[in-house]
Every structure is written in C-alpha cells, then in structure tokens.
Amino acid sequence: MLKRVGVIALASGMLLAAGCGPKAPTPTVNESMTHVMSPQAQTIWDITSHAFNERGDGLVASKISPDQWTQLGNAGRQMRDRALVLAKARRITVAAPEETIMGQDASHPGVKHTWDAASPKQVQALIDANPALFAQRARILAEAGDTVLKASRTKDVRPLYKVSSGLDDVCDGCHQKFWGTDEPPPFPQ
Numbered sequence: 001m002l003k004r005v006g007v008i009a010l011a012s013g014m015l016l017a018a019g020c021g022p023k024a025p026t027p028t029v030n031e032s033m034t035h036v037m038s039p040q041a042q043t044i045w046d047i048t049s050h051a052f053n054e055r056g057d058g059l060v061a062s063k064i065s066p067d068q069w070t071q072l073g074n075a076g077r078q079m080r081d082r083a084l085v086l087a088k089a090r091r092i093t094v095a096a097p098e099e100t101i102m103g104q105d106a107s108h109p110g111v112k113h114t115w116d117a118a119s120p121k122q123v124q125a126l127i128d129a130n131p132a133l134f135a136q137r138a139r140i141l142a143e144a145g146d147t148v149l150k151a152s153r154t155k156d157v158r159p160l161y162k163v164s165s166g167l168d169d170v171c172d173g174c175h176q177k178f179w180g181t182d183e184p185p186p187f188p189q
C-alpha cells in the first residue's frame with residue numbers, strides 16, 4: 001500500500017514537473033520566507049561564519065568540509081528555485097488566512113507609515129502595486145542562490161564570500177520596499 005502511494009506521488013510529481021496535471025498553488029511569501037529563505041540563508045551564514053580568514057575579509061577553502069559544501073549547494077539551490085517561483089508567479093499571495101506574518105500584531109489598519117508594523121493586507125497592497133519590482137527583487141535573490149550552488153560545485157570560496165557577505169542586503173532590498181524598513185527612524189528635528 002505504502003509503495004503504491006509512493007508510486008502515485010512520484011507520477012504526479014513528474015506530471016507537475018512536465019507542466020501538465022493539476023497545478024500546485026504558488027506557495028505564499030510567508031511560507032517561502034519561514035520555510036525556505038530563512039533556514040537556507042541561515043545555513044549559508046552559519047557555515048561561512050566559521051570559515052573566515054584571519055583578517056575577516058574572505059573565506060578559507062580548507063575550513064569548509066565536503067559535507068558543508070553539499071549543504072551549501074542544497075541551500076543555494078532551494079533559495080534559487082523558490083525565488084524563481086516567486087519571480088514568475090502570476091499573482092503573489094503574502095499569507096494564507098491561517099498564516100501570521102511577523103509583526104502583524106503590532107500593525108494598525110489604514111495607511112502604513114514607514115516605521116509602522118505591517119499587516120498581511122498592507123504588504124499585499126504594496127506588492128500588488130508593484131509586482132514587477134517584487135519579481136525583480138526575487139530574481140536578485142535567485143541569482144545569489146545560483147551563485148552559491150555553482151560555487152559549491154567548484155568549491156570556490158570567492159563567489160561564496162561575495163554572496164554570504166552581501167546576502168543581508170539582498171533580503172533587505174525586498175523587505176524595505178514591501179514589508180517595512182530596516183533603517184532607524186529619522187532623528188527628530
């Protein structure tokens with residue numbers, strides 16, 4: 001019985017991959033962030049932060065084990081693939097009804113000012129107002145993931161360092177536009 005289920009799952013997976021059969025719904029932004037971007041970025045940051053050179057301005061290849069390269073490759077691939085799903089989606093959904101986005105309890109209805117916490121509805125409105133920019137930001141993240149994947153194949157620490165040290169900005173580049181901002185409020189006059 002279990003075997004049969006496995007075969008059916010495999011077959012429908014192949015159908016989906018081939019672009020026919022019932023289409024899986026596009027994952028929400030929230031699911032993508034909590035289940036893919038956050039943990040995969042953490043893997044990249046964890047491994048690279050233990051591989052710094054003495055000056056702290058680059059990585060040492062011998063400090064990354066073969067197993068860690070494999071983890072890095074997987075992390076890069078998952079980030080790339082999910083970012084591309086978001087970049088290509090016809091319509092982005094921030095959160096399913098049962099999902100809670102970080103900070104939404106502190107949000108208030110109406111126009112969101114720069115330093116206000118955002119509700120899913122407010123984030124949704126920001127994305128719907130500029131889906132092309134959202135897709136562009138997602139593509140930048142996909143490229144970062146792809147670079148990590150390629151670096152893992154050649155075990156090349158230079159591109160890996162470039163991505164890991166700049167990844168925060170890639171995340172924030174989208175968060176600032178669509179979720180809020182990471183800048184402190186302006187100094188009161």
Ligand code: HEC
Nearest residue numbers: 029030033037038041101102134137138141171174178179
């Ligand atoms: C293309 C846009 C985009 C990019 C790029 C992006 N994010 Fe997000 N992220 C969002 C949006 C929109 C939200 C707010 C909705 C939400 O919280 O789910 C968010 C929220 C989050 C949250 C909060 C999730 C929660 O519990 O509500 C985390 C964690 C997160 N992002 C991690 C990351 C990391 C790490 C990266 C970079 C590796 C990244 N994101 C890159 C769009 C993006």
